[in-house]
Amino acid sequence: MTEASVLTGEGFHPNVVHGFTTRLGGVSRGRFASLNLGATWGDDPLAVAENLRRVGALAGFSPTQLVRAHQVHGATVVSGDAVSTTTKADGLWLTRRHAEGRFIAVTTADCVPVLLADDAATVVAAVHSGWRGTVAGVVTEAVRGMAEAGGVPAERLGAAIGPCIEQAAFEVGDEVAAEFDPRFVTRAANGRAHVDLVACVREQLVAAGLDPRSVRRVGGCTHAQPQRHFSYRRDGRGGQQISFIGFRP
Numbered sequence: 001m002t003e004a005s006v007l008t009g010e011g012f013h014p015n016v017v018h019g020f021t022t023r024l025g026g027v028s029r030g031r032f033a034s035l036n037l038g039a040t041w042g043d044d045p046l047a048v049a050e051n052l053r054r055v056g057a058l059a060g061f062s063p064t065q066l067v068r069a070h071q072v073h074g075a076t077v078v079s080g081d082a083v084s085t086t087t088k089a090d091g092l093w094l095t096r097r098h099a100e101g102r103f104i105a106v107t108t109a110d111c112v113p114v115l116l117a118d119d120a121a122t123v124v125a126a127v128h129s130g131w132r133g134t135v136a137g138v139v140t141e142a143v144r145g146m147a148e149a150g151g152v153p154a155e156r157l158g159a160a161i162g163p164c165i166e167q168a169a170f171e172v173g174d175e176v177a178a179e180f181d182p183r184f185v186t187r188a189a190n191g192r193a194h195v196d197l198v199a200c201v202r203e204q205l206v207a208a209g210l211d212p213r214s215v216r217r218v219g220g221c222t223h224a225q226p227q228r229h230f231s232y233r234r235d236g237r238g239g240q241q242i243s244f245i246g247f248r249p
Contacts, residue, residue: 004035004054005228009160009218013121017103018245019059020113020162020219022228026051031238036230038107038240061103061246067092068105068242071128075136077145080104090133091142093125095150096247103246109232110170110222112201113162113243114139116146123150124245131172134200135179143208154209162243163219163229167196170223170233 005024012018026035027050032043037055039048052063067080069089077091081098092104104126106113111130117123125142127133143154167186177185177193184196198217206212222229222241230239 004051004058006055006058007163007219009216011158011160011214011216012115012117013119015121015248016117016124016245017059017061017248018115018117018124018160018243019055020115020160020243021055021241022163023230023239023241024228025054028239031235033239035241036239037242038109041237041240043239055242055244059103059244060248061101061244065101065246066103066105066244067094068107071107073128073130073132075133075138075141077125077127077138077141079145079149090129090138091125091127091145093123093142093145093149094246095123096121099247101249103244105242105244107240107242108162108164108222109230109238109240110165112164112197113241114142114201114205115160115162115243115245116142116157117245118146118150118152118156119158120152120156121247123152124247126243126245129197129201131170131176131179131195131197134197134204137204139201139204140208143205143210155211157210158214158216159205159210160216160218161198161201163222163225163241164197165223165231165233166198166221167194168224169221170195170197
């Protein structure tokens, strides 16, 4: 059996388990090949379940322990122990005190996934920051929620920004470009605007109080790496990655 492929990075406490999945090492076929973890765009549910089982076996959790919310490209961040089948949120946090074996995750296929944890492994968060969520400040809300839930100041948090679409591939209309600080917008030779979501999210994290040295980038551009990552901008409704985080038992 091919092992599921998961990217991790240095910087979190050893008791924090985290990862950003790639598209490698699963059983899905066609446009979902092969480690698709999204269940809403037409893949065989049994294949998605097996893919998730493989990721869990690698990371140390069972699929029943993984908590995901219905993402709506907003700025709502909620506790991972309060999620139901109808919960709409783009960020989840979890404290070790109330983890009860849960892991939290967000699903992406170009949007920016962000994982956060404090230096003592008492509180973690997973965030889905698409362009709308970035404009709305979803990572700022996640930092605030972690501080309130875990009593942890922002300067004790670390963040990992996972694989996502980068500026060269993220061409947008002028109406979208106008939502961003001009510092994060460049113009291509054809005059079209390109937004740097990674730089914007990084600045929001630092503005929220994180030490710039504690904000890391893991992985590269989803759009530019078709063999390694799913990309909605490149392929349409195909596969999706997850970014997960939790506590070691």
